[in-house]
Amino acid sequence: MGKLTDVWVYLSASPLMFLTLTLAAFQAGTWLYDRSGHKPFLNPVLTAVIVVVGLLTLSGTSYETYFEGAQFVHFLLGPATVALAIPLYRQFDRVRRSALALITSLLCGSLTAIGSAIGLGWVLGASRETLLSLAPKSVTAPVAMGITEQLGGLPSLTAVLVILTGILGAVLGPPLLNLIGVKDWRARGLALGTASHGIGTARALQVNELAGAFSGLAMGLNALATAILLPILWRLFF
């Protein structure tokens, strides 16, 4: 038994174990998702997060310890964002042809995201810090955290709300889009990227490259739009 504890102490101090856990949990999530015939609520990110949080909580491991291993996966988010230029380039003719429609829809979506988040939170009595952390929830995490910090919210809470929004968009988006009868890949991708940034884009890319290109572009443009619009709106109303 003493040996086993030694092994645990050794492994839990090395990045290898939590890196492996991250990959294995995501693989399990993907397997479940494929087996279910791609049920949106069995989103692999959601499953993997639940499995990892469960195991870390049971073993009494802190998030900081976990992240020492998981940071190698986290780091690849940057290069992957840069790589979104490739589907965008391949589909750019179609993007350009609907540029005006794209910009108009994006602005409507961006204002809806900001307004409805603040409005619903305010009606239900959220604190000022929570409202400010909710407002940029549809924006990719680094920008959202910057916006919140500038306005006096809580960047770390914002990061969590951004990820939760991403997962919600990926899970609820496709059935909602089917329900309201939107079949155009450009509109589907644009909506997922505007509402749920990179996680929505990951979802869109899995299904269709045109949707993925519009989604990746929407993610970048919504970050820019929110960074400009949110501080102005906040000062106007609060």
Added chain:
Amino acid sequence: MLSALTLILCCQLAGELITRFAGLPVPGPVAGMVILFTLLAIKGSVPDDIGAVADTLLRHLALLFVPAGVGVMAHMGLLGQDWLPISVALVGSTLATIAVTALVMNRLARAGSSDSAEADNG
């Protein structure tokens, strides 16, 4: 393979430097995406090895959000305090944003109906 990855990292690094020095409200990797896009536009095509590396990275894009998602466990206390407004605002606002964006785009972009497809889980 290696040269493609190096190019992608260089674009990210250039993006980080430009946004820091110019004080732009855009994250470095998004600026890097614009830089890489510009390079591709100048070249006029996607070199095979860059395409292969990008496709590999993007095929597993969802995995890359898992470490940040697990960060939820570090904020259970904060989430607990305002759980009702937070959950209603997240779900309601996400649904509203998707519906508004998709419906406006669907209406405005109807001209090119060749880009639509049978609905699926996507």
